[in-house]
Amino acid sequence: MDQSVLDRINALYHKSQQEGLTDAEKQEQARLRKQYVAAVMSNFESQLNNIDIQNEDGSIENLGEKYGQKKH
Numbered sequence: 001m002d003q004s005v006l007d008r009i010n011a012l013y014h015k016s017q018q019e020g021l022t023d024a025e026k027q028e029q030a031r032l033r034k035q036y037v038a039a040v041m042s043n044f045e046s047q048l049n050n051i052d053i054q055n056e057d058g059s060i061e062n063l064g065e066k067y068g069q070k071k072h
Contacts, residue, residue, distance in 0.1 A: 001039045009029070
């Protein structure tokens with residue numbers, strides 16, 4: 001995620017606390033927040049898909065390969 005997007009999210013938040021937002025700014029804030037949450041979730045999913053565990057029998061199992069392809 002680009003730092004300028006994070007800066008804009010923060011600027012809109014501070015403006016909403018101080019003086020309020022116009023309807024266009026509220027829509028922009030909602031869109032940017034969705035974009036941010038999607039980026040965080042994607043990053044988190046990538047991290048989880050790269051976790052390996054060692055089973056009791058000594059074999060290594062990648063949890064991303066085991067569970068990552070399933071959709072809830």
